[in-house]
Amino acid sequence: MFSNHLNLVEAQRQRAEAISAQVAQFLAANGQIEQLKSPPRNPLPPPRSTRIAPETVLKRRPKPISAAERKALRKMADSL
Numbered sequence: 001m002f003s004n005h006l007n008l009v010e011a012q013r014q015r016a017e018a019i020s021a022q023v024a025q026f027l028a029a030n031g032q033i034e035q036l037k038s039p040p041r042n043p044l045p046p047p048r049s050t051r052i053a054p055e056t057v058l059k060r061r062p063k064p065i066s067a068a069e070r071k072a073l074r075k076m077a078d079s080l
Contacts, residue, residue, distance in 0.1 A: 027033070052058075065073070 023033075
């Protein structure tokens with residue numbers, strides 16, 4: 001455990017010593033510690049398909065209205 005705060009380290013020292021004593025007792029009773037492979041933290045997502053079904057309608061964002069079109073719409077709205 002790495003910490004710049006010594007009081008945090010000292011607060012956990014008793015707990016760490018208790019765990020060390022338990023491990024030593026386990027090993028003294030002919031216990032064996034196995035180091036197993038850890039599981040991946042974030043599994044990779046499944047690969048995306050490159051195929052697009054012909055019946056699929058692609059949802060595309062409409063083009064924004066240009067400044068000239070916006071100005072023309074304002075003129076039309078004011079004339080009503």
